[in-house]
Amino acid sequence: MTSTEPTAPSGTNASSGTNASSGTTPATESSPATASTPSTKSSLIWARRRSTVARFWASYRTRRAGLLGLAGLTLIALLALTAPWTVGADVQSVTQAPGTALEPPSAEFPLGTDQFGRSLLGLLIWGARISLLVGLLAAVLSVAIGTLVGIIAGHYGGWFSTVVMRITDWFLVMPTLVLAIVLATVMSRSMWTVVLAIGVTSWPTTARLVRAQTIAVESRPYIERATALGGGHGHVMGKHVLPNVMPLVLAQTTLGISTAILTEATLAFLGLGDPTVVSWGGMLQDARDAGAVSSGHWWYLAPPGIAIALVALAFTLCGRAVESVLNPKLGVGR
Incomplete structure (x- = not known):
């Protein structure tokens, strides 16, 4: 009997062990559900993003001017991307020019030729x-600098914000083109110099706009809750402020591209661009050097000038449409 008495407790222990193991079994079975939680959150996040993009496009396509600008930019971008196959890189060569100097528009050369006999249509497509x-x-660099300066100045405030804004005001009152000319003059002549010269001189407007938006965002109650829960400066600026200023940054980028293109054309026209590449501003400089203005060779001047104007207009139309979609209070006409 004594030998059987321990058997009962051991059986009880075994049964309890079974119950314990069975109690752990559901936890083990529920672990895949727990592991699938991040993927569920990720799918929800992507679903919300797709929904946001769909709402943005549904509102954007009601802006006829924005659609016109987008169609023009799409066409020009396709022509630029396919230039190596449609016109070829040989169109830039001055030793393999297929025509004679300064031929007027014809069936062979729809836009005429330059002073080296190169097709202006091919140069126009390649220069795009x-x-x-x-x-x-240049627009991305400018907006990135302005966004960084604006968020930091708006977040920290105090004397630091005052000093940063005074520096921003100094850049703002200085002529952007003059500063860009100075930078492009003292640095080596290349495409990256032009990008840097435009980017580091045209950020103050974005900085002031982003700073004002940052101050407005940080006055909301959920910023105080995030700070009370232990959120640091980087968390507040990166997780809360930046997503709220991104619509403004997107609209500012779209509008800034047209200004950057005009500035690049101006620098190239003044002889401060990259002489090894073909651009629309460089074509205008070559036309001036060839005496196209005094000689009446209008086909040399008109195509690059019209192309610059059309692209700047297209980006402006797209930027205004994006701005009106992201901020309906502006009441921009459709």
């Missing part, structure tokens, strides 16, 4: 690559 690339990179 440099003009669009420089405009895009």
